[in-house]
Amino acid sequence: MDADKYLMKQISVFSENRPGRLAAIAHALGEEKVNILAFTIAESEGFGVVRALVDQPEKAHKKLSACGFNVAFTDVIAVKMKDEPGGLYRIAKSLGEAGINIEYAYAYSGKQQAVLILRLDNANEAIGVIQKSGGELLESSHAI
Amino acid sequence: MMRWDPRIEEMPRDELRKMQYKLLKTLVYRLYSFSEFYHDRMKETGVHPDDIRSLDDVTKLPFMFKHDLRDNYPDKLFTASQDERVRYHVSSGTTGKPTVVGYTQKDLDGWTTSLARGLTSIGLGRGDIIQVSYGYGLFTGGLGLHYGAERIGATVLPTSVGNTERQIELMQDLHSTAIACTPSYLLHMGEVAEKMGISIAKDTDLRCSILGAEPWSERMRVRIEEWLGIKAYDIYGTSELSGPMFTECSEQDGVHIWSDLALVEIIDPKTGESLQPGEQGEVTVTMLQKEALPIIRYRIGDISSIDDDVCSCGRTHPRIRRIAGRVDDMLIIRGINVFPSQVEYTLMTIPEVGQHFQIVVDRKGALDDMLVRVELKQEYFSDKLSDLMHIRDRVEARLKNALNVNVNVDLLEPGTLPRFEGKSKKVVDKRSL
Numbered sequence: 001m002d003a004d005k006y007l008m009k010q011i012s013v014f015s016e017n018r019p020g021r022l023a024a025i026a027h028a029l030g031e032e033k034v035n036i037l038a039f040t041i042a043e044s045e046g047f048g049v050v051r052a053l054v055d056q057p058e059k060a061h062k063k064l065s066a067c068g069f070n071v072a073f074t075d076v077i078a079v080k081m082k083d084e085p086g087g088l089y090r091i092a093k094s095l096g097e098a099g100i101n102i103e104y105a106y107a108y109s110g111k112q113q114a115v116l117i118l119r120l121d122n123a124n125e126a127i128g129v130i131q132k133s134g135g136e137l138l139e140s141s142h143a144i
Numbered sequence: 145m146m147r148w149d150p151r152i153e154e155m156p157r158d159e160l161r162k163m164q165y166k167l168l169k170t171l172v173y174r175l176y177s178f179s180e181f182y183h184d185r186m187k188e189t190g191v192h193p194d195d196i197r198s199l200d201d202v203t204k205l206p207f208m209f210k211h212d213l214r215d216n217y218p219d220k221l222f223t224a225s226q227d228e229r230v231r232y233h234v235s236s237g238t239t240g241k242p243t244v245v246g247y248t249q250k251d252l253d254g255w256t257t258s259l260a261r262g263l264t265s266i267g268l269g270r271g272d273i274i275q276v277s278y279g280y281g282l283f284t285g286g287l288g289l290h291y292g293a294e295r296i297g298a299t300v301l302p303t304s305v306g307n308t309e310r311q312i313e314l315m316q317d318l319h320s321t322a323i324a325c326t327p328s329y330l331l332h333m334g335e336v337a338e339k340m341g342i343s344i345a346k347d348t349d350l351r352c353s354i355l356g357a358e359p360w361s362e363r364m365r366v367r368i369e370e371w372l373g374i375k376a377y378d379i380y381g382t383s384e385l386s387g388p389m390f391t392e393c394s395e396q397d398g399v400h401i402w403s404d405l406a407l408v409e410i411i412d413p414k415t416g417e418s419l420q421p422g423e424q425g426e427v428t429v430t431m432l433q434k435e436a437l438p439i440i441r442y443r444i445g446d447i448s449s450i451d452d453d454v455c456s457c458g459r460t461h462p463r464i465r466r467i468a469g470r471v472d473d474m475l476i477i478r479g480i481n482v483f484p485s486q487v488e489y490t491l492m493t494i495p496e497v498g499q500h501f502q503i504v505v506d507r508k509g510a511l512d513d514m515l516v517r518v519e520l521k522q523e524y525f526s527d528k529l530s531d532l533m534h535i536r537d538r539v540e541a542r543l544k545n546a547l548n549v550n551v552n553v554d555l556l557e558p559g560t561l562p563r564f565e566g567k568s569k570k571v572v573d574k575r576s577l
Contacts, residue, residue, distance in 0.1 A: 010527075012525075012527035014520060014525050014532070014555075015557065016554075016555075016556055016557055016560065021557075043529075044529050044532065044533055046554045046555065047532065047554070047555050047556075048529075049527060049529060049532070065522070068557065068558055068559040069557060069558075070520055070521075070525035070557060070558060071522075071525070072525050072526065072527050074527040119527075
């Protein structure tokens with residue numbers, strides 16, 4: 001199975017840590033009718049990185065770059081979780097046992113399912129590990 | 145290599161110093177006797193002409209400042225009577241009253257000589273066509289270059305400033321080989337020429353430029369030389385010195401200050417103490433042969449250092465380095481002198497950040513706190529916070545190393561910092577002292 005179809009293009013945006021920056025990013029995406037599926041903010045002193053999964057990553061990248069933002073694509077994978085106690089444990093355990101490190105992760109719990117978005121040091125290997133342990137991955141071609 | 149005045153230009157150092165001492169001694173005696181202003185100033189300082197027993201004793205003499213010229217407007221400082229003066233120039237009073245400088249015929253001759261030597265040292269002479277695009281009039285630039293260029297037998301094209309398209313046409317039609325103007329005007333000219341479909345590099349005979357009257361950088365030199373295909377030489381002078389303007393030689397390695405005309409010192413702007421060659425401080429000049437207006441230890445307010453090694457061109461006269469900034473721009477952070485230009489220079493060597501920056505100085509408790517805000521370049525943006533923190537730490541370390549002061553760095557989004565035309569205001573000082 002081709003692992004590439006499970007690699008999702010997350011957009012990462014450099015942002016100063018001051019009021020209004022998230023609004024500026026969200027406004028730009030809204031203008032382009034790009035829908036944000038999930039996002040998180042990682043922050044350090046003075047600056048941060050806004051990370052988001054969107055339905056049209058190329059369009060989002062283009063628009064934000066044109067607005068003067070520093071934007072990058074980052075490969076992540078999205079794993080469906082059972083929205084019940086122990087759901088996260090099963091995925092985290094299988095990765096841990098395989099020696100795969102999670103650089104960062106965020107999750108959302110939707111109407112139909114819960115999804116865990118993972119940035120890993122070895123995504124290709126992780127895809128196999130997750131599938132072997134019965135986990136299900138979202139395909140990048142599908143809107144989540 | 146051509147010399148305008150080989151005997152003086154190649155004079156051994158010790159002989160130059162002897163000459164300077166003699167000139168200084170004569171000057172001080174003359175001023176003590178004939179200048180009420182300087183007589184009083186020396187009395188206040190407790191120094192008598194007899195105290196000047198060597199060239200190094202110049203440090204015993206009191207300083208002169210810009211406000212001395214302003215306070216004595218228009219002509220109270222002159223030591224030559226009106227019928228001996230052959231010209232006036234007036235500098236604009238951006239920060240108050242204007243200042244007037246006057247010249248005897250000998251003063252004008254010294255000015256012209258300094259430029260004749262300088263222009264010759266960059267390979268200009270008879271047969272060259274020098275376009276003078278500095279302003280003519282009360283400003284010293286235009287007429288200064290004009291007489292210097294005529295003295296060496298070159299043809300002068302006195303275009304002054306403005307009407308750029310016509311300047312470019314004349315440059316082509318009359319085959320200008322050199323141009324004297326401000327670096328920003330030359331860049332403007334290059335752009336206008338391109339719009340006219342003319343390449344200065346290919347479609348004109350221009351081969352060098354003499355650029356000054358505003359601060360510029362080595363980076364700008366590279367840009368001008370590559371883009372326009374001409375050599376770019378620095379020229380330095382200030383109207384208060386009434387005349388002499390000094391230039392680089394063909395080595396492009398600092399501006400030669402002709403020792404028979406001017407004695408240059410670099411002093412600590414805080415303490416007034418003399419600094420050693422290589423040390424950065426305030427340029428202070430004594431004009432050794434002026435008749436109309438005495439200029440003794442005049443503090444120009446520019447920051448530079450002296451290069452005292454004999455230049456590889458063979459001329460023995462000391463050179464000053466490119467002007468690093470103005471004393472007014474100098475920041476004192478925890479007792480250490482910091483110049484915005486040092487910050488700029490350091491940042492230029494770090495590819496991850498752009499050329500724009502802002503310095504914010506504040507006081508945290510009893511201590512000064514210096515923050516440098518820089519923009520992160522798109523190509524170095526990483527999704528990993530640790531990479532970004534590493535960039536910031538590296539910029540902080542490099543600045544600390546260059547400035548000897550602890551610096552905090554803020555990484556900003558590109559385009560965040562204000563862009564300025566010309567003189568930039570890159571420092572925000574929030575300290576209430």
